[in-house]
Amino acid sequence: MNGIAVVDRAVAEAAAALARAREVVLVAHVDPDADALGSALALGTALHRRGAGVQVAFASPERVPESLAPLDALGLLVPPADVSAAPEVLVSCDAADPGRLGSLGRLLDTARCTVMLDHHGTNPGFGDIRVLDPAAEATVVLAHRVLVELGAPLDADVARCLYAGLVTDTRGFRTAGPAAYRLGAELVEAGADPAALTRTLMDSHPFAWFEGLGRALERAVLEPSGLLHTTIPLADVLRYRSEEIDSVVDVLRTAVEAEVVASVMQVEERRWRVSLRSAGTVDVAAVATALGGGGHAMAAGFTREGSEQEVLAAIRAAWPGDVAAP
Ligand code: 5GP
Ligand code: MN
16 A cells, blocks of 8 residues: 555544544644644544544643743633543644653543554654544645544634644745645635734744844854854743744755754753754754654754753764765
8 A cells, every 4th residue: 555545544433433422632742833733723622522522732832932822712722731631532733743742641541542643753653543644734624634534623712723723844845735725825814814813923032032033143153064053042032932942943944055943942951842944955853863853854942961062963963974974
């Protein structure tokens, strides 16, 4: 069976499992983004409207990012401690591996049935039903396919959640293929407002952030290999919202000289979360995987202990052999 048929069959199996379920827990990955939470909330909203008991959760941080809170129109989000201990069906959304579910990964062992929805090429495969398609631009594309298979109506609340994941994971449709553009049009017709959603999700920062951004840009270093990196110290990570901190990598990537950009964020004294972006030559999923993370060829990440210099040295050491080392 080819890859397309495998995904088709998994979509059908996922829809069948969800159609029967009376109780569904949908989990987004830690530090949830619009794709993870949008997938979970789109499916959760539709299942709730079909009469199922629905909980949506993520293991950390404690609070939902401010820009994503409006996606939870029905109030389906619950703190991790309140999540049913042994759900009838568990849906893992946009998590490239079980570790990305954080403490909620324990549900993989207790749920009666697990559906995994994901589009990361580094995903090793987990769960009973695996809707895994690295060709999908976003996990919401797969969530949408499951909703179609379920015969669930695409109302404005669901459309907003799906659009949020689609527009962010494709960086404003820059990396979208024809089918994703068509889905975008369908979602706008169903009530998603592109201007309002992109303004909150991608284009909104408090003025005070410009000072922090200025510091991050001042610290940026371009190495001869084309590795461009900057470090965001713990004080700034704590001072600003994740929306601000996570946006630094998108500014860095506009440097034409950069092959790979790395935003090195200090999340504890000796713990660093790193976002990697590639201009095309270097497969950053391979780099991130070598360092304990994962992701896509053009966008990946990992978290690592050590000093700032040790983390930078690890990135240089994981640089692929056929590309000039920094
Ligand atoms: P970001 O840099 O925006 O946090 O993540 C970029 C991409 O890499 C996303 O698709 C994200 O899911 C993935 N990613 C980020 N951190 C990790 C990690 O620690 N492990 C894995 N497997 N994937 C990650
Ligand atoms: Mn995604």
